[in-house]
Amino acid sequence: MNSESNKTIDELTSEALITRIPVRVFIGVIAILGIIGNSHVLFLYYARFKKTTYRCFVLSLAVIDLIGCCVSMPFEIVDESLPYSYSDTMSCKIFRFVNFCVALSCAFTLVLIASERYRKICKPYGIQMTEIRAKKYVIIVIISTVVVSLPVLYIYGTKTIELNEVQTGKECTWGDHMKDRPLFGYAYAGFLTLLIIVCMISLSVIYAIIGYSLKRHERRIRARLDKNHCDSVKLNRSFCSSSDLFKHKFSSQPKHVSRLSHSCEELPDPNTRQQDDISKSLFTRIPKKNFFKSETKTVDIEKKQADVSNARDQKLGSRNVNGINQHDNDGQKETNQLAENVDGKVPQPEIVPNTRGVKNPREFDLKNLKKMFPVERKEKKITKVLVAITLLFIASFFPYVIIVIVYITNPDYENNMTSSQLTFYLIAFRLYNINNMANPIFYFFFDVKFREEVFSLYRSCWKTEQEKSLKSAT
Secondary structure (H helix, E strand, C coil), X not given: CHHHHCCCHHHHHHHHHHHCHHHHHHHHHHHHHHHHHHHHHHHHHHHHCCCXXXXXXXXXXXXXXXXXXXXXXXXHHHHHHCCCECCCHHHHHHHHHHHXXXXXXXXXXXXXXXXXXXXXXXXXXXXXXXHHHHHHHHHXXXXXXXHHHCHHHHHEEEEEXXXXXXXXXXXXXXXXXXXXXXXXXXXHHHHHHHHHHHHHHHHHHHHHHHHHHHHHHHXXXXXXXXXXXXXXXXXXXXXXXXXXXXXXXXXXXXXXXXXXXXXXXXXXXXXXXXXXXXXXXXXXXXXXXXXXXXXXXXXXXXXXXXXXXXXXXXXXXXXXXXXXXXXXHHHHHHHHHHXXXXXXXXXXXXXCCCCCCCCCCCCXXXXXXXXXXXXXXXXXXXXXXXXXXXXXXXXXXXXXXXXXXXXXXXXXXXXXXCXXXXXXXXXXXXHHXXXXXXXXXXXXXHCHHXXXXXXXXXXXXXXXXXXXXXXXXX
16 A cells, blocks of 8 residues: 555556557547548449448448547547546537547438338338438437537546545546536436437337348248249149150150259149150151152151140140140141251250240249339348448447446446456457448458459559559659
C-alpha cells in the first residue's frame, strides 16, 4: 500500500499505458481496416450500382461506419492514451455524443433493414419500400438517434478520480456534477441498455420469421418441380410410340437411343405392354435384310408397315392421349421417307423426338413460377448478407450490455481487477466497434458483384500504372 501511495502521477500513467497497449492496438487496427473497407463500399456502391433500397441502406451504413472509424475510434485511442489526465470537458462531451449516435444509428438502421427484408420476403405482394421512402426512413433514424443521445451532453464530462492517498487524476466519463444526481445517469444507462436489448430481440425475431419463410418457399419450389418432373415422365411415356422406336432402330447413334429409351422407361407401367408388343411385332414383320436389299421391295415394305400401323391404331384408339395419333402419323411419314431413300446404304436420320403440337412438360413456365413464388435468388443473397451483419451486431454488443448491467448493480467492480483482467474488460467494452469495420468484409464475401467491382477497380489501376511506366520508359 505504501509503495502505491508513493508513486507519482507519471508513474501511474505509464503503468496504465502499458496495460492499455493491446486496447489501443485493437482499436487502431479496426479503425484502419474500417476506413479502407468503407471507402471502397462508398465509392463502388455509389458509382457502379443501380439505385435500389439495398444500395441506399448499404451507403447509409457505410457513412455511419466511416464516421465511427474516423471520429469515434481515434477518440477512444486518445482516451486510452490519457487514462488519468483527460481534462478537456467539451471534447469529452462531443466525442461521447458522437459515439452514442454512431452505435444507436447502427442498431436502428439494422432494424429498419430487417423490416424491409420482412416485407420483401414474407409479404412480396404487399406495398414495398421504395428508394425515396428508404431515404426518408434513414433521415428519421438519424434524427431519432440524435434526440435519444442528447442527454449524453449533460451526463458526460471530466471526473476527478482518486489514484491513491495523495494523487488524483481526471478521466472522460460521468462528470463531477453527476455525484449529486447519480440516479439520472443510472436511469439513462438502463434506458439505453434496454433499447439495445429490444433491438437485438427484434432483429432475432424478424430474421427467424424470414428464415422460416425462406425454408417454406424452398419446400414449395421443390414440391412443384418434383410434381412437374413426374408429369413429364408420364407424358413422355405416352409419347414414346413405336414409330419413334422404328425410326431409331436403324440409327448409328446409340447415345441418343439410350437417352430415348431411358425417358420412355423411366416409369414402367403394365398398361404400356401393348405398345411394346406392337413395336416387337413391327420389327419382326419387316426383315432388315430385305429392307436394304433392293429398291424393288420398298412397295411391299410400305404395305406391311401400313397394315401394322392400322392394327396398332385400332388397339390404341381407346388410349389416345393429347394428339398421339398425330404423332404416329408423323412417325409413319418418316418411315416411308426412310424406305424411299434407301440406295444400298444405311440411312442416318436426325434423331429429334417429334412432339409437335404437344407442350413439353419439362419446359417449366418461369414467369408463372415467379408470380407464384416471387422470392428471387438475388433477394436471398442480400438477406444472407444482412443476416450475417445482424448476427455480428448482436454478438459484439452482447458484452457491452453485460458490462453495463454489472456496472449499474456494482459501480466499484472495476477497482478490484488485475492488469490482465482490466485489459480484457476494456477490449470487451469496446468490442461493438467491430461493426464499423466488418460490414465491407461481408459485402466482399457474399456480394459477387461487389467483389467483381473491387477486382476490376484494382485491375484498371494496375493497367494505368503499367501504361504510365511504359510512357516514362519511352
